[in-house]
Structures are given as structure tokens and as C-alpha cells.
Amino acid sequence: MxxxxxxxxxxxxxxxxxxxxxxxxxxxxxxxxxxxxxxxxxxxxxxxxxxxxxxxxxxxxxxxxxGLVNAHVHNPMALMRGLADDVPFAVWLQERIWPAEARVMGPEFVRDGIELAIAEMIRGGTTCCNENYFFPDVQAATYRRHGFRARVGLPVIEFPTAWARSRDEYFDKALAVHDDLRDDALIGTAFAPHAPYTVSDESFERIHLLSDQLDLPVHLHLHETAGEISDSLRDHGMRPFARIKQIGLVNERLIAVHMTQLTDAEIAECATRGVSIVHNVESNMKLLSGFCPAEKIRRAGVNLALGTDGCASNNDLDLFGEMRSVALVGKLIANDAAALDAASVLRAATYGSARAMGWSERIGTIEVGxxxxxxxxxxxxxxxxxxxxxxxxxxxxxxxxxxxxxxxxGVRKLRDRVLGGFDLVELLERTRRWRDRIATA
Amino acid sequence: MxxxxxxxxxxxxxxxxxxxxxxxxxxxxxxxxxxxxxxxxxxxxxxxxxxxxxxxxxxxxxxxxxGLVNAHVHNPMALMRGLADDVPFAVWLQERIWPAEARVMGPEFVRDGIELAIAEMIRGGTTCCNENYFFPDVQAATYRRHGFRARVGLPVIEFPTAWARSRDEYFDKALAVHDDLRDDALIGTAFAPHAPYTVSDESFERIHLLSDQLDLPVHLHLHETAGEISDSLRDHGMRPFARIKQIGLVNERLIAVHMTQLTDAEIAECATRGVSIVHNVESNMKLLSGFCPAEKIRRAGVNLALGTDGCASNNDLDLFGEMRSVALVGKLIANDAAALDAASVLRAATYGSARAMGWSERIGTIEVGxxxxxxxxxxxxxxxxxxxxxxxxxxxxxxxxxxxxxxxxGVRKLRDRVLGGFDLVELLERTRRWRDRIATA
The missing domain is CATH 2.30.40.10 (Urease, subunit C, domain 1)
Incomplete structure (x- = not known):
């Protein structure tokens, strides 16, 4: 013995x-x-x-x-939870969210929103997220300070923001942030080109080269709405998926978020090329973006991941609620009561999301090592x-x-419902200050 | 002063x-x-x-x-929460639920299931429910003992059960229970004919006469699935709605539950005749029963109520979760991001459900009196x-x-999350004993 x-x-x-x-x-x-x-x-x-x-x-x-893995978040927007509900996507984005963001965007907003989100995620059993926002340097520092596992998105978009003014600046800053995080145990990076309709071929081509070279995922809103498809056909003569495929981005590094519009051929191609699809069912319903055929995708052998999207369109980071919605709405969409059974949905929220983030060797299941x-x-x-x-x-x-x-x-973050690492009173006070600033501006 | x-x-x-x-x-x-x-x-x-x-x-x-009002429950089935998931309706009902019920049906099962449900409902902000099960005498005694407001269903079905053996016995017992409860402050009754496919014209006619005479609601599963419609066309030469209308039951006393199959003419008729429709969106998705066009119904001026259905098909009595699902899925079904906005959904879960139960003068809003x-x-x-x-x-x-x-x-049932009136340890032990009996039988 x-x-x-x-x-x-x-x-x-x-x-x-x-x-x-x-x-x-x-x-x-x-x-x-x-x-x-x-x-x-x-x-x-x-x-x-x-x-x-x-x-x-x-x-x-x-x-x-x-631990649950949230494969698509905009966590600074936790500060905008419930700012704009029951309105169509265009009104939501252009009349409500963008003007509010314009007023508050900056490192403090990113830090404070992410802190609120981390507290919410841990209390809800989520241990890792795939972040998609501006100021990835601040994102990384905030997640690291709280010992929370994340990939931070290196944003690329064709217009100036508080984060960067030009295409070159977006890329320069992206590479600098990536460099700083090269050996971080908890924090990784991903390219985060906003969407096909806000990113040029030229930028996509640079991302293609760099993501290959640095072995980085590409976290992209793709086929979110029917309008995105028709606009792309008008402007580029092809669907966004075809466009980014032509550039070489349809591969196992692609984290394709939303995908409410999909042909059978596109699904088959995602399976063959190892693309991961992140399903955000509650956000898609709330903004009426469309519905992702999640069961069909899963049965075709595509890796299915789950995300909540940002708190301005969900309005929470609750992957338990999201799993339930995925299972229930999935049956309706697939017209099959056995579709998206409980075990498959739990798998999507853990292993599937981990794999989408390129971390299936590291997290997503309970296995030795x-x-x-x-x-x-x-x-x-x-x-x-x-x-x-x-x-x-x-x-x-x-x-x-x-x-x-x-x-x-291995580090305890929640102990019998008590959250470590936060002064919750101070966090709530800070959150209310942001509310006053955002609501009254 | x-x-x-x-x-x-x-x-x-x-x-x-x-x-x-x-x-x-x-x-x-x-x-x-x-x-x-x-x-x-x-x-x-x-x-x-x-x-x-x-x-x-x-x-x-x-x-x-x-207090939230749950307009359609089968609360003894709280003891069957999660017994049969991710299977089609026919398998669920005939292979899983009915055999399990046959093994345990009786006054103790009804009492213990309802006690578990009352605890869950109060903890979730629900103060009233519309019960639909066997043994309404036991139901009434249990709800009354806990000071919980309910209408108990007086079941009518064309086959013998542990509650009654013949049509006459169903009616005799129904009238006896109704008589006993005539002056109860919290508990009322409703006729609860199971469904058009399990209740004969003769029974519906008796219900019509008696519900008029006693001024009682009629709580009926109606147009739950497409199969119900086609079977009725085959067997009766008309849709179930037309059949019960012919008998005279389509009026302001009708609590029509599910209604996933509806023509515009039927919706208009529900509006004109003051029918209430109870939407059970999570149950309908889980069992793939179909989807009720809730926003269309609401806009047509029909009173919209919400229910969770039983815990074997939901799997909870959570009206907060249900409200969210109604709002989100409602947008998808109506193809309108402004459909089933938050205020309208809260109204359905309170005033709408109270009105369906014939109690809108008494509960459902916060108003003097x-x-x-x-x-x-x-x-x-x-x-x-x-x-x-x-x-x-x-x-x-x-x-x-x-x-x-x-x-x-006016009686406090929950105080800062502490539930009064229950020995929760004993309740959980009893619940586990039922589990063992139901799972292994």
C-alpha cells in the first residue's frame, strides 16, 4: 500500500x-x-x-x-444592461447604443464594465470568455487582475474610434497587445474584425496573414442578419462567407458568431474546414437578427459554441438561461423535440466554446491534465x-x-456563493455612477 | 391635520x-x-x-x-420534474408520464406534489394558480392549508381514473367539491374538461349548462397540437374550436390553454366573445406542440394569460423565466423586435392571467380595493x-x-427569502421518497 x-x-x-x-x-x-x-x-x-x-x-x-465558457461577449456593455429594449436592431444600434458608447468610451468604461461582468460571470458558473470590444490592453489587465480566463479581441474596424484612428494604428496596437500577452497563463488574444460590412478586404487580408503567422483565432460577427447578406451581394457580388473564404479566413481558426443565415453548402464547408459557430440565441431573438440552425449545424459535424452576446442585447451573461433557451428554441427551429438535448447543450457551453476559442486542450471538460x-x-x-x-x-x-x-x-473564486476578489459595495456604487452618466448624457 | x-x-x-x-x-x-x-x-x-x-x-x-398568476399548472407533477425530457409529445405522454402517473396517482401524490409546487411558486413570486389535475378536493385542502390562492380544476375525462369511474361520478364529485368551496375566500373552482379529444359532446354539453348556472370558468386544453386539429376534422368534421363553439362553450368563461393552431377568424372570435388564451411557451417548445401567435392574439384584443404548464414539461414553475421566453420567442414568432415588450408580458403574467381566471376584480394589479x-x-x-x-x-x-x-x-408568505409555513427538510425528504418510488417502479 x-x-x-x-x-x-x-x-x-x-x-x-x-x-x-x-x-x-x-x-x-x-x-x-x-x-x-x-x-x-x-x-x-x-x-x-x-x-x-x-x-x-x-x-x-x-x-x-x-466551468462554463462564454464564446461571445462585449463585457464593457454590462454597464448598458437594459438601456434599449424592445426595439429593432437598427434603432438599437444606431440610435441607442452607438450614441451612448460615443459618450463614455474609454479605458475606465472598459475596465468598470468588465469588472461588473466578471462578478456576474463567476456567480453564474462561467470561468472563461471570449471578449470582443475596444481597449484590449485594459481588457487583459482587468481579466488578469481577477484571475479570470479570457481571450481579448484585437479590434479592427474601418473607422476611427477612441481606441485607434487608422487602419495602421489598429494593427500596430493589436500586435503590441498581443506581444505583451504572449506568455500569459490565463489571457490570450484573438483578432476581432468587427464584421464583413465594417471591415475591408485589405484588412481581412492582413488579418489572414497575421492569424496564420501568430496562430491566432479570428473572432468575427458573421451572417448576423439577412440584411448583411443582401448588402454584401449588392456591394461585393457575393455573400460575406464567400468573401472571407476567398481571402482564406474560412478555416479552423474562424470563430463565426451568429450565423443566422446559412446555406447547406456553407454548413458543410464549416464542417470540412473546422470552423466553429457561436450561437447567441437570446440576443438573436431580442434584436430579431434571425435564428441560427443550431441543431442542423451540430448534426453536420460543425463545432457548436454558445455565447450570450453583450448585456445590452440579452440582458445578462447567464449561460444557464442561455442553455435552456438554446434547448427549447432549438426544438422549435429544428422541428424535433429531441433536438439540442440537455447533454448536447451543456457540451456546447463547455467543450464547444472552449474548442471555438482554440483552448479545447486546456479547458472545457473535466479530464486529467x-x-x-x-x-x-x-x-x-x-x-x-x-x-x-x-x-x-x-x-x-x-x-x-x-x-x-x-x-x-485551481483558484477558488466563489465559495458557497461568496465572491472573492471584489468589493461589491464599491463596484455597485461605481456601476450606479456609470448609469447616471449614460442615462442622462 | x-x-x-x-x-x-x-x-x-x-x-x-x-x-x-x-x-x-x-x-x-x-x-x-x-x-x-x-x-x-x-x-x-x-x-x-x-x-x-x-x-x-x-x-x-x-x-x-x-403577485404573479400562473394560469395553467398541473402541480402534482412537480414530483415528476425532469422525468422525461428531449422526447416527442406522444412518447412523453404515453410512454413516460401516463405509466408513471398510473403507478402513483392518489390523494397523497396530489397533496405532496402541490406542497412542493406551492413552495416553489411562493419563492418565485407567484401568488395564485389555475390548477388542473385529479382530486380537486385534495388540491383545495392543500392550497387552503398554505393560504395560497387557486382555482382547482374539476376534472372531466371519458375514461376511469383513480378519481372517478364514470361520467356521472366525475360530475357528481365535481359538484360536491364545488359546493364545499362555495364560500372560500382563497379557493375557487373551474370545470376542467381535459381536452376535445378525450371529452365527449355529451360531457361538454353538461359542462356548458353547469358553468352557466354556477358561473364557473371552463379550463380546457385546446388546439395544443396540429394533430389535435386533423384528428378532430377526421372524427367530428370540424376543428375543436368549432365543435366547442357549437356546444356554446366559446364565451368569456373559456380559459383556452395552448392554442398553438389558430386561424385569423378564430382569433377574432376569441376577441369578440371574450375568451382568454393561456400561452405556455416553454412547454410548447419542449414538447414541440407548436407555437401560439401570442402577439397577434394580444393585438387582436384577446386577453392573453401566461402559464408554465406542469413541471414534467417545463421543467419549472418560474414565471420570470417564462416571461423572458414569451418576450424573446414572441419577437421571433411575430417577426417584430417590438412585439411582446416587457410591460405587456408582465401584464399578461398578472392582470391577464387573473382575468382569465375570472378574478380580475380581485387580483392582478396593485389597485385600491x-x-x-x-x-x-x-x-x-x-x-x-x-x-x-x-x-x-x-x-x-x-x-x-x-x-x-x-x-x-395581506399575509406574508416569504420574508427576505425565508419561506413561512413549511418544514423544508421534511418536504425535501418526502419529495425524495416520491422520486424513488416513481423512478424505480
Missing amino acids: TAPQTVDLLIEARWVIPVEPHGTVLDAHAVAVDDDRIVAILPIAEARRRFEPRERAELTEHALIP KQADLAAVRLDAIETQPVYNVISQLVYAAGRHQVSDVWIA | TAPQTVDLLIEARWVIPVEPHGTVLDAHAVAVDDDRIVAILPIAEARRRFEPRERAELTEHALIP KQADLAAVRLDAIETQPVYNVISQLVYAAGRHQVSDVWIA
Whole structure:
């Protein structure tokens, strides 16, 4: 008999849902964590013999899942939650959001919005996000300060903003930010060209070259609305997908966000070329952007990821609510009650989103060797009893407030609902100041 | 200057949303309650001068709304939450639900399921429901014991069940239950013929006569699926709506549940004849029943109510989640981003549902003279800040766990998230015993 192995943390859970193998529920299992990594997944009884943990978490009524991954956010816009609801996309963007952004855009707005968002994400079991906004330097510093895993978007758009004035400046700044973050354990970068209708072929070509050279994902709003397609046919004589394919961007690095307009040929091409599609079902409904055929995409073998989009169009960063909407609306769209079943939706919100971000080797499932990004969901509330099928319960009944504990890279961020690393009183005061500034300007 | 008036309760809220007038948000208002009724709604400062309350609730970060009304539930099925997910309606009903029900149906199952549901409803801001199940005597006793407002359904179906063996027995028992409840302050009854495909013309005719005579609502699953329509055309030579209209049941007493299949003429007729339609959007998506054109209905002047349906097809009794789904999916179905705006959806979940149940004089809005059925929602959480539009925040961002306090007929049921009237440990143990019995039978 060998002596027990010392590890930093042993999490003993009523259920462990590793996501890989698909649909598996491990009863009364433990996850051993050392430093930032998962070192074992095994029955609790066996774990107690094999490991001597420095800290033990006993989660007797909980399901332990991989931390959720939000594959598309504009988190500074958490400060604009509910600023413009029940209006069409064009009014929303041009009359409400852009003017408000113009008034407040800058490093402080980005920092404060992201801090509010990080607090919300952690409390909701989300441990990683794919950020898409201006000031990626501030984004990175903010996520890093809170030990939150993220890819920050290196924005490219063909008009001047508070972040950069010219195409060259966008690229120069992008490369500088990327350089600064080269060896960061938690923070990565991605190119984030805004959309086909706001980015030129020339910029897309530069992005193509650089993303190949630096092995960086390209995080792009694509085929968000029908209008985007018709405008592109008018202006470029082809659909946006064809246009960026011609430039060489349709490959395994492409994170294609929205994709509400898709031909069967385009879906097949996404499958063949390893494109990931990020489904943002609540935002798409709220702004009436269209609906992404998520089940069809999934069945075609395309990697399906989930995102909430920004808080101005959702109005939350709640991936539990999003999973439920994906499963329910997915059935309506696919005309199939078995479409987007609970296990497949949970997979999309974890492994699928991680893979979209190029991080499926690192996070997205509970597997030995992966980073210990974990969330525990307490299921003994009235609202989630009785339990027949744990994965179903997570998707169809649990609320994000039932997330009790969260770890990122082995570091506890939420302990029995208490959030570490934040002065919440100060954060709320700051948030209210932004509100007054945004609402009255 | 007159002496202050003594009242039982003064609720001072950051915002009061009375629902009537539509869309109104009253800043820093108070609601004065005496016995079971609302006696005044006025600015806090003025309320402090005018009233001497026996109890004061200071809700400095809360929106006070009318208690939500769930216009269609099968609450004993709370014990079957998540028993059968991601399967088509026919498999769900015939292979999963009916066999499980056959094993457990009886007064204890009804009582225990409803107790679980009442706890869930109160914790989620719901103060009234329209029950549709067997054993209405047990239903009534259970709701009354917990001081929860409900109409219990008097079931009629053309086959024997544990409740009744013959048509005459269904009617005899229905009338006996109705008689027992005649003067109950909180509990009423409604006829609950199961559906056109399980109830004969003869029974519908008896219901027509009796509902007129006793002035009782008729709570009926109607046009739930396309299959129901085609079967009716085959068997009766007409659509179910036409069939029950011929019998005389299409009138202001009809609570038509689901209505996923509707012609423009049927919608117009519902408007003219004062029919209420109960929209159950999450259940309809989950079981792929179809989709109810809720915005079209509303614009045609039909009273729109909301329900969650039973926990086996939702899988919760969360009217906050349901409101969000109604607003989001409603935009998709109506092809209009302004459809089912937040204020209209909140109205459907309160006034609309109350009116469907024949109780719009009594509940559904915060107005002087109405019953004090109230729910307070705390909005100072990270997840619901900042606040630009209170009603929007309730529908698009708030979770039901943010409900802090609930009153029914002036009696406090939830106090700062603590639920009165329940031994939750015992309730959960009982729930788990049912689970074991249902899962393994």
C-alpha cells in the first residue's frame, strides 16, 4: 500500500459531469487538483485513500461541471444592461447604443464594465470568455487582475474610434497587445474584425496573414442578419462567407458568431474546414437578427459554441438561461423535440466554446491534465427537486444562482456563493455612477 | 391635520409597478394594506404622514409588483420534474408520464406534489394558480392549508381514473367539491374538461349548462397540437374550436390553454366573445406542440394569460423565466423586435392571467380595493445593475431568486427569502421518497 499523495485540493461531489465522455454522470466522484491542474477523477472512497488534500470541498448535494465558457461577449456593455429594449436592431444600434458608447468610451468604461461582468460571470458558473470590444490592453489587465480566463479581441474596424484612428494604428496596437500577452497563463488574444460590412478586404487580408503567422483565432460577427447578406451581394457580388473564404479566413481558426443565415453548402464547408459557430440565441431573438440552425449545424459535424452576446442585447451573461433557451428554441427551429438535448447543450457551453476559442486542450471538460476550471451547482433546492436526470436538471430547471463554488486554474473564486476578489459595495456604487452618466448624457 | 390612520401593513418600495395603468413605474411609493386589502398607493413621504402601520416593510432596492398568476399548472407533477425530457409529445405522454402517473396517482401524490409546487411558486413570486389535475378536493385542502390562492380544476375525462369511474361520478364529485368551496375566500373552482379529444359532446354539453348556472370558468386544453386539429376534422368534421363553439362553450368563461393552431377568424372570435388564451411557451417548445401567435392574439384584443404548464414539461414553475421566453420567442414568432415588450408580458403574467381566471376584480394589479397579493423583487444584485428601465429589468434580467418578499391576501408568505409555513427538510425528504418510488417502479 502506497502512502497517500498530497494534492492542493480534493473536490468530492454528489455528481461529476465531465462532459467527455459525452452524457456521462459519475455518481459520488471526486476531482483531485494540484496547482492549476486536474490530476485525478475517481470515486470518493478511493480518492480518500489515494490523496491527502490541503483543502477538501465536500459538495454533497452538488453537480460538478466544467466551468462554463462564454464564446461571445462585449463585457464593457454590462454597464448598458437594459438601456434599449424592445426595439429593432437598427434603432438599437444606431440610435441607442452607438450614441451612448460615443459618450463614455474609454479605458475606465472598459475596465468598470468588465469588472461588473466578471462578478456576474463567476456567480453564474462561467470561468472563461471570449471578449470582443475596444481597449484590449485594459481588457487583459482587468481579466488578469481577477484571475479570470479570457481571450481579448484585437479590434479592427474601418473607422476611427477612441481606441485607434487608422487602419495602421489598429494593427500596430493589436500586435503590441498581443506581444505583451504572449506568455500569459490565463489571457490570450484573438483578432476581432468587427464584421464583413465594417471591415475591408485589405484588412481581412492582413488579418489572414497575421492569424496564420501568430496562430491566432479570428473572432468575427458573421451572417448576423439577412440584411448583411443582401448588402454584401449588392456591394461585393457575393455573400460575406464567400468573401472571407476567398481571402482564406474560412478555416479552423474562424470563430463565426451568429450565423443566422446559412446555406447547406456553407454548413458543410464549416464542417470540412473546422470552423466553429457561436450561437447567441437570446440576443438573436431580442434584436430579431434571425435564428441560427443550431441543431442542423451540430448534426453536420460543425463545432457548436454558445455565447450570450453583450448585456445590452440579452440582458445578462447567464449561460444557464442561455442553455435552456438554446434547448427549447432549438426544438422549435429544428422541428424535433429531441433536438439540442440537455447533454448536447451543456457540451456546447463547455467543450464547444472552449474548442471555438482554440483552448479545447486546456479547458472545457473535466479530464486529467486539464486546467481546474470548475463550477459546482447545488441541486437540493425546492426548485431542482426531485432529480431524475442530473444533466437535464442543470439545463431545464437549475438557475445560475444555484452555482455555489467556482474555481479557475485551481483558484477558488466563489465559495458557497461568496465572491472573492471584489468589493461589491464599491463596484455597485461605481456601476450606479456609470448609469447616471449614460442615462442622462 | 387629521390623525394618522392605523393600518396592518405599509410596504415602502423603491419602485411600485401597479400594472394598471399599463407600463407605469411609481418611484418611491408605498402600498398600504389593511386586513387582506390594498387601501392606498401613494408616495412614501405622504404615506408616512397618513398611516400608522402595525408593520412596515422597507424595500429600498426593490420593485413591488402584483403577485404573479400562473394560469395553467398541473402541480402534482412537480414530483415528476425532469422525468422525461428531449422526447416527442406522444412518447412523453404515453410512454413516460401516463405509466408513471398510473403507478402513483392518489390523494397523497396530489397533496405532496402541490406542497412542493406551492413552495416553489411562493419563492418565485407567484401568488395564485389555475390548477388542473385529479382530486380537486385534495388540491383545495392543500392550497387552503398554505393560504395560497387557486382555482382547482374539476376534472372531466371519458375514461376511469383513480378519481372517478364514470361520467356521472366525475360530475357528481365535481359538484360536491364545488359546493364545499362555495364560500372560500382563497379557493375557487373551474370545470376542467381535459381536452376535445378525450371529452365527449355529451360531457361538454353538461359542462356548458353547469358553468352557466354556477358561473364557473371552463379550463380546457385546446388546439395544443396540429394533430389535435386533423384528428378532430377526421372524427367530428370540424376543428375543436368549432365543435366547442357549437356546444356554446366559446364565451368569456373559456380559459383556452395552448392554442398553438389558430386561424385569423378564430382569433377574432376569441376577441369578440371574450375568451382568454393561456400561452405556455416553454412547454410548447419542449414538447414541440407548436407555437401560439401570442402577439397577434394580444393585438387582436384577446386577453392573453401566461402559464408554465406542469413541471414534467417545463421543467419549472418560474414565471420570470417564462416571461423572458414569451418576450424573446414572441419577437421571433411575430417577426417584430417590438412585439411582446416587457410591460405587456408582465401584464399578461398578472392582470391577464387573473382575468382569465375570472378574478380580475380581485387580483392582478396593485389597485385600491384589490386583494394584497404582492411580490417584491430585489434589484440591487450585480446581475440586475445598473437599472435603466425597471420593467425591462424584471423581464429580461431578473431571476426568480431575487424575489425577496411575498404576500397573499395581506399575509406574508416569504420574508427576505425565508419561506413561512413549511418544514423544508421534511418536504425535501418526502419529495425524495416520491422520486424513488416513481423512478424505480
